[in-house]
Structures are given as structure tokens and as C-alpha cells.
Amino acid sequence: MGFLSLLAAEAKSPVWGIFVPGQAGAFIAVLIFAILVYVMINRARAGQAVREIHKIAGLEALEEAVGRATEMGRPVHYTMGLPGITDPQTIASFPVLGHVAKTCARYDTRLINTVPDVVVYAINEEIIRQAYLEAGRPDAFNPDDVRFITDWQFAYVAGVLEILAAEKPAAQILFGGPFFAEAMIFIEAGALAGAIQVGGTASTSQLPFFVAGCDYALIGEEIYAASAYISKEPILTGTVVGEDFYKFLLFAVIILGTLVATFSSNNFLATFLKS
Amino acid sequence: MRKEIPMILTVLAGLFVIVAKYLFAVDQLGWFTTANRMYQVMYAMFFLLGVVSLTIVHGKNIQRRRSKWIYSLILLICMYGYGILTIQQTVEGPQANWIYNNILNPTDATIFALLAFFITSAAYRAFRVRTREATVLMITAVIVMLGVAPIGDTLIHGWNNVARWFMDVPNSSAMRGIALGAYLGSFAVALRILLGLERAHLGGAGQ
Numbered sequence: 001m002g003f004l005s006l007l008a009a010e011a012k013s014p015v016w017g018i019f020v021p022g023q024a025g026a027f028i029a030v031l032i033f034a035i036l037v038y039v040m041i042n043r044a045r046a047g048q049a050v051r052e053i054h055k056i057a058g059l060e061a062l063e064e065a066v067g068r069a070t071e072m073g074r075p076v077h078y079t080m081g082l083p084g085i086t087d088p089q090t091i092a093s094f095p096v097l098g099h100v101a102k103t104c105a106r107y108d109t110r111l112i113n114t115v116p117d118v119v120v121y122a123i124n125e126e127i128i129r130q131a132y133l134e135a136g137r138p139d140a141f142n143p144d145d146v147r148f149i150t151d152w153q154f155a156y157v158a159g160v161l162e163i164l165a166a167e168k169p170a171a172q173i174l175f176g177g178p179f180f181a182e183a184m185i186f187i188e189a190g191a192l193a194g195a196i197q198v199g200g201t202a203s204t205s206q207l208p209f210f211v212a213g214c215d216y217a218l219i220g221e222e223i224y225a226a227s228a229y230i231s232k233e234p235i236l237t238g239t240v241v242g243e244d245f246y247k248f249l250l251f252a253v254i255i256l257g258t259l260v261a262t263f264s265s266n267n268f269l270a271t272f273l274k275s
Numbered sequence: 276m277r278k279e280i281p282m283i284l285t286v287l288a289g290l291f292v293i294v295a296k297y298l299f300a301v302d303q304l305g306w307f308t309t310a311n312r313m314y315q316v317m318y319a320m321f322f323l324l325g326v327v328s329l330t331i332v333h334g335k336n337i338q339r340r341r342s343k344w345i346y347s348l349i350l351l352i353c354m355y356g357y358g359i360l361t362i363q364q365t366v367e368g369p370q371a372n373w374i375y376n377n378i379l380n381p382t383d384a385t386i387f388a389l390l391a392f393f394i395t396s397a398a399y400r401a402f403r404v405r406t407r408e409a410t411v412l413m414i415t416a417v418i419v420m421l422g423v424a425p426i427g428d429t430l431i432h433g434w435n436n437v438a439r440w441f442m443d444v445p446n447s448s449a450m451r452g453i454a455l456g457a458y459l460g461s462f463a464v465a466l467r468i469l470l471g472l473e474r475a476h477l478g479g480a481g482q
Contacts, residue, residue: 037463152383227467236472
């Protein structure tokens with residue numbers, strides 16, 4: 001029996017192909033998206049018209065928040081929640097941090113950045129240092145204001161609460177993510193400190209708290225458009241426009257899928273997409 | 276060159292992940308798993324940076340006798356003390372385990388419990404009927420809260436079904452719509468980094 005089972009095991013046909021099984025569809029989806037974005041970038045490079053991004057109140061409010069802190073002579077607190085360098089929300093937050101740091105440097109306002117992740121801490125310090133350098137104020141950069149507290153969620157919360165109570169920032173920016181239970185605590189502690197609050201995340205479970213608690217809130221994909229919006233670079237805007245076209249394509253597939261699932265007994269579209 | 280070399284490395288790493296994740300032949304080589312392990316090793320090395328940062332910030336507090344410097348001292352004693360203890364007896368050691376279960380866990384739960392009070396005060400601020408949106412928010416919240424609490428179904432039979440409909444239909448569809456946009460946005464960010472258009476992570480304001 002042992003020999004027979006060995007033969008049966010050897011008789012199994014080898015698995016091979018171009019794509020990892022189950023990943024072909026995802027690869028094609030990525031490819032279509034990349035082509036769309038590439039076309040829009042090329043259009044922008046060729047000087048052809050690219051649609052503008054609509055006004056995002058939350059990003060416009062960043063300047064107002066820093067301005068308020070300057071007038072009150074109090075610092076700005078910037079947090080990314082519980083970031084990780086592998087999370088796109090964290091990466092989307094970097095240009096905003098750079099922008100805020102540059103604005104703070106220009107207005108001579110103190111920026112406190114608290115971080116619960118060591119890798120992000122190192123990157124944030126470099127971003128802020130460079131922003132102060134670009135603003136012509138390298139001497140104003142204080143490395144002690146970029147603070148790694150701990151990667152333990154509620155210990156980080158305790159650290160931030162102490163900073164909010166002691167430093168009384170006039171503005172708090174909660175941008176990026178992912179955010180979890182700490183978001184609500186930060187928002188309320190910021191409100192108690194009398195800070196104007198600008199929040200933005202794609203963490204859907206925390207979005208209602210941002211909308212309810214912050215003065216300005218950026219919802220979902222708005223945070224990913226931040227770098228294009230701030231820089232006003234047509235090439236970067238092109239990537240956002242490409243993303244919008246892809247979204248229309250997905251909506252078309254969703255509507256078609258709904259119709260097929262409703263009126264046909266054979267859902268060929270779902271079968272095709274799964275294959 | 277200060278920004279170009281990291282940018283080239285970022286693009287190469289990004290392309291490597293795409294190739295290693297999707298192409299069968301490369302997947303069989305197991306490079307993706309090796310890269311993940313390398314990331315974990317690098318992450319562990321970065322922890323040293325965190326320890327150095329905490330030591331510098333709190334060391335200065337103690338040295339200059341700033342207000343509340345005593346807490347900085349406690350922090351440094353706890354950090355290095357627990358570090359030495361776990362190196363000596365691992366995290367499963369009797370004392371290390373006791374500290375974890377009887378000091379760290381209850382403190383963690385205490386901070387988490389604060390959330391209840393913060394949510395209440397946030398709800399009070401959010402539900403003040405000032406605008407049309409706040410009114411809609413308040414009415415929906417009352418419907419859902421009554422549906423989830425036992426009193427809702429006791430007062431009006433079937434009320435929890437109304438609340439469930441709000442959660443399953445308008446709430447779920449809105450959340451999925453937001454999530455779909457967010458996924459595409461993260462796609463776009465990844466692509467911008469791969470093409471070298473997004474450079475904020477290399478320092479400065481990104482442009």
C-alpha cells in the first residue's frame with residue numbers, strides 16, 4: 001500500500017504557468033490601472049489639459065491650522081495614528097507632513113510629531129529636517145520634537161495625552177493611518193486642549209469619529225490625492241485622473257455584474273472574474 | 276545623488292515585489308518570503324533607533340531637571356530594566372510574565388476604558404443639532420442605538436430589524452464605496468512611488 005500511494009503521489013501533474021495561481025486577474029487589473037495612469041501622465045507631460053482636483057477643504061485648512069497656532073504662540077501636533085511603512089495610508093501622509101513642516105518652519109511655529117513606529121519615526125525625522133532646510137530655517141528644527149513614544153497602542157495614547165495636556169497645541173493634525181481606538185481619544189483630548197483639528201484617514205471604521213470630532217475631515221481616497229493637490233503638479237494630478245477613469249470602469253463592471261446576477265441564472269461575469 | 280539612489284532602490288524593490296508576487300517562476304524561488312524576512316530583520320534593527328530617541332529625549336529631561344523629570348527617570352528605569360530582565364529570562368520568564376500580566380495589561384485596559392468617556396463627549400458634540408447633516412446623523416444614531424439596545428425592540432416590536440437595515444444597506448454600501456475609492460487611491464500612490472513621482476518619503480515637502 002505504501003508503494004502504491006507513493007506511485008499515486010508521483011503521478012500528480014506538476015503545477016506551472018506564467019502567473020501564481022489565482023493572481024492572474026489581480027495582475028491584469030493592476031496592468032490596466034497602470035496603463036490608464038501612464039496615459040494620463042503622458043498627457044500631462046505633453047502639456048495637454050488634465051482635469052483639476054476639486055477643492056478639498058481639509059487640505060486648504062492645513063494652512064489655517066498652522067496660522068492659528070502661530071497667532072496663539074502654541075505648537076502644532078501631528079500624528080499618523082498607528083502607522084506602518086507597509087501601509088499606503090502612512091505613505092500618503094508623508095507629503096502632508098512635509099507640507100505642514102515647511103509651513104511651520106516658514107511661520108516659525110513649533111511642530112510636534114509623535115510616532116509609534118520606529119521605521120516611520122526615522123523617515124518622519126528626515127522629512128521634517130528637510131522641510132525646515134527647504135524653508136531656509138534649518139536652525140529652527142528641533143529633533144526632540146519628533147518623538148518616538150512606543151509601539152504599544154495604549155501606551156502611545158497615554159504619551160500623546162500627556163503631550164496634548166502639557167503642550168496645549170493650538171492645532172492637531174491626524175492624517176494617514178491606520179487609526180484604531182486611539183483616534184477618538186486623540187480627537188477628544190485635542191478638543192479639550194482647544195485645538196483646531198484636521199483629520200484624514202481611509203480607515204473606514206474610524207471615519208465616523210473623524211467626521212464627528214474634527215473641524216475638517218478628509219474621507220478615504222482624498223488622503224491619497226493630497227500630494228497631487230498640495231503640489232499642483234499636472235503629472236501628479238494625472239495619476240489621480242487616471243484613478244478616476246479606472247473607478248468609472250469598475251463602476252461599469254459592478255453595474256453589469258449586478259444586472260447579470262439579477263437577471264441571469266448563469267453568472268458568467270463572476271465566473272470569469274474569479275478565474 | 277542623495278535622493279536619486281534611495282529612489283532607484285525604492286523602484287527596484289517595488290518592481291521586485293510585483294514580479295515575486297505575480298510571476299509563477301519567481302514565486303517558486305521563494306524570494307518574496309526571503310524579502311519579508313529581511314524586512315523583519317531590518318525592522319528589529321530600527322528598534323535601536325527608538326530606544327536611542329527615548330534615551331536622548333528623557334535623558335535631557337533628567338539632566339536639565341525639567342518639570343516632571345521624575346517620570347522620565349521612571350520611564351528609563353522601566354525600559355532598560357524590563358529589557359535586561361527579558362534578555363536574561365525571555366518574555367516567558369516568571370518575573371517578566373508577571374510584570375506583563377499584572378502591570379502592562381491592566382494599565383492598557385485602563386487607557387482603553389477611557390474611550391467610553393471620550394466617545395460620550397464626542398457624541399454630545401456631534402449630535403448637537405446645528406446643521407442638516409448633524410440632524411440626519413442624530414436621527415440615524417438614535418434609530419440604530421435603540422435597535423441595538425434591548426429597550427428598542429421592547430418598545431416597538433421589530434425595531435432591531437430597522438436598525439439592522441440601516442447598518443446592512445446604507446451604512447455598508449457607503450463604507451464599501453469609500454473602501455473602493457481608498458483601495459484605488461493606495462494603488463495610485465504605489466504607482467507614483469514606482470514611477471519615482473512621489474518622493475516625500477525621501478525627505479522634505481516631496482517636490
